[in-house]
Amino acid sequence: MIDTMVIFDLLLAVAVVALAVASMTTRDMFAAIVLFVVFGLLSALAWVRLSAPDVALAEAAIGTGVTGALLLRTLHHVQTVERKAAPEPLPVPMGVQIANAAFCGLLTLGLAAAFAGAPRGGPGFDLLVADAMSISGVDHPVTAVLLNFRAYDTLMEVVVLLAAVIAVWQIERGLSDAPAPALGEVWQGFARLTLPAIVVVGTYLLWVGSSAPGGAFQGGAVLAAVGLLLLLSRLYVPRPSHRGAARVAFVLGTGAFAAVALLVTGGGRMPFEYPLEHAKTLILLIEGLVTISIAVTLAALFHGREPVALPERAAGTGGRDDA
């Protein structure tokens, strides 16, 4: 039994490395992206084998799903804008390639040697977390770390996402002339069928996060797929008048998170120190709002720009404000 799992792990490890090499060496951009997505899925599987289901979910939803969609969207954009065949990049001289490979290889070997020789510092946070679980307000250790013990880090990670979408929205040059990609009519039917399922999965991931693997980032990424499908199927078309609502949706999670952190202070409590009897409610509230913000933000990043007035025919039958 154990032997078969070892063989599986070895195959997985070889496949992950091979896919990484393949996606970097292929000249065809589309093939590279597809290989990258497969690479991400297998990495997610590797995380499962390493007993890190939370990381596996994040890798699958964000590292593979959303990132793959963003890469394909960018490829579409670049190919549309630069239709006049971009000059083939000069081939890198063989000597440079070999020198680079040798340098990186040596570096990796050195790191591996240091890693193998490193003393292990015991269980890390495991014992501390186990001790504090009973007063964290949730039952899943990863959620307790992310939303309670080290909530400050998580808040700032949400801020990173906010900074990213603000930075993307302020870029306007070279974007307005590229048409947004769209799905054909068959796919629109597909979108109608899958949308409810995605909503259910995403919400379930968020809800289950307090007691099992899952949570705001994973749920948000899955819900972002709803936004992607709505955008691709033209069921929702972003308009300049939606900017205000979108801005509110972007900051909703960060704002609520930070506001709760400050509002719970007083009576000797520090920022982020949730009163025990309300801890679970507050954590769920924060996670729910953060999920909405993450979903809307990722969908907006996919859309790739501040909504501008479209000269084409008026399409769109409303829908959510997620662009």
Place this chain on the structure above:
Amino acid sequence: MTLDPLTLVVFAPLFGAMAAFVAPRAAAAIGLATMALTGAAVAWLATEVHAAGAVRTPLGGWEPPLGIALRADGLSVAMLVLTTGVGLLVSLGALDSFKGTANARLQQYFWPLWLLLLTGMNGVYLSTDIFNLYVMIEVIALAAVGLTVLSGTRAALRAGLEYMYASILGALLFLLGVGFVYLQIGQLDFAGLIGAEPSAAMSTALALMVVGLLLKTALFPLHFWLPSAHANATAPASALLSGLVVKAALYIFLRLTTYMPLPDEILVALIGALGAGAVLWGGVQALRAERLKMLVAWSTVVQIGLIFIAFARAGQVGLTESWKAAALLILAHGAAKAAMFLSAGRIKDEIGHDIIRDLDRTPVRPTLAQFTFALAAISLIGLPPSLGFIGKWSLMEGAMAAGYWHWVAVTMVGTLMSVGYFSRVMAGFLRFDRVRAPVAEHQGWALADLPPLVLALGAIGLGLAAAPILSFIELGYPFGMTP
């Protein structure tokens, strides 16, 4: 709700950024109010640190290593004062240079990005946890890239993309080092670093983090992204990027090497040698620069190199004193470089170009901005009584005392070169023989001339207050071992 100054210093700009983003029409007003509030919070924190030495807040009531504590000592407060002080003045300058409907978009996006940047930098100066530092430098990186490309020109977009690649690579190297540390000691807080047994693996982790930080702070030869990124941004963004942003990674470097000392004397010398490379290479490039803002950006490369020479000036023995010299140079460069970029921006706006060769040909002379540029140059060259002079002097004093004359020689050569490249600009300001039209003197004194002037005067005047600054920096023993 009860507030403490540590939390307020980070959260005030965060809420300000969100408000400015949601209400773009009121962005400038919200931004200024936020700057005032943040300034007040820093002042409050400064009085507490002055009274009590170091102060700290364990967030969530969880003590490290499980939780994250915010901590402020003299050095943190000095960096916060620099950041908010320079930030406030640059904000006032931005208010004037972004006015008018043509710049409405700039105005709208400058404030949320800048306030998020401020959140990240303030967070760095109060952090006591290396993973938290990683998250903070990511916040800084994205906001800084946003500010770099704010002008929207093709050159700025290209430079911003390069900056983002460098910045993310640096952050990932840092994160790899953080993972290594956690693997070995099972802790992420500074106290864990101090207690760790020195080993080859810990040194590898430190090396990864330091290389990542050097990339972010643009120490030669990892400076390749800096000149075009800083030269192509709009003037207020350049001032913030050059004066403040590179200092965040430098500060983390100072902290880390305090708590995890470099394992070998040779490495200290290597850091100094890279600094010397920056001083010489940056100096040559500044002498050859064709555009004023490019020259100023190369001068940042030089100054960063100088700060690392100050760090290495006396080898491992004198590190405690060397850290102080480096801190002084950080403060001096922050104020002077912000002043210089703002005034260079003003000169470019008034004249219509910033080609150094043609500065003497124009009949338009924005005299106040040119005067400010000269004042800032005085501090950057290191003429007395400026803060730059005090910093350079303590660098050379320590090097001479330790008998390391090669650092003195490099510093002197760098100083001579800086006189050279700033004179190129000054000569353009002062010569009139190629002007064909009647000279329209001091056209365009504007409100935007005032903030850089105050900054430049500050960089010079603070030299007189060097002693109290130094004794304040020592509060809470930032260079001892008690985080």
